[in-house]
Amino acid sequence: MKETASHSNTPVFAKNESNTKPVLYQHPTAEEMQTSRLAIIWANAKDFAIFIATALVLWFIITFVLVGLFGG
Structure with a gap:
């Protein structure tokens, strides 16, 4: 029973190789850009909907403040 206890679970590899590739960055192709x-249409529609919703909320707030100040 003279076995040496190993306290490490990391495997032993034959040699240490780097995982980096020679080309680290490539510019995107025209198709990817x-x-x-x-x-584009969906993004514009969402932005327009947010704009309209914000404008309506602000219009209601301003209207109620003015009605509260000056009466209806």
Whole structure:
């Protein structure tokens, strides 16, 4: 019973190789840089809906403040 206890669970590898590749960064292709029309339309529609909702909420707040100050 003269076994040496190993306190490490890391495996032993034959040699230490780097995982980095020679090309670290590549510029995106033209196809990768183009945004689909549906994505652009959807983003614009969401922005417009947020704008309209904000404008309506602010209009109601201003209206109620003015009615409270000056009477209806």
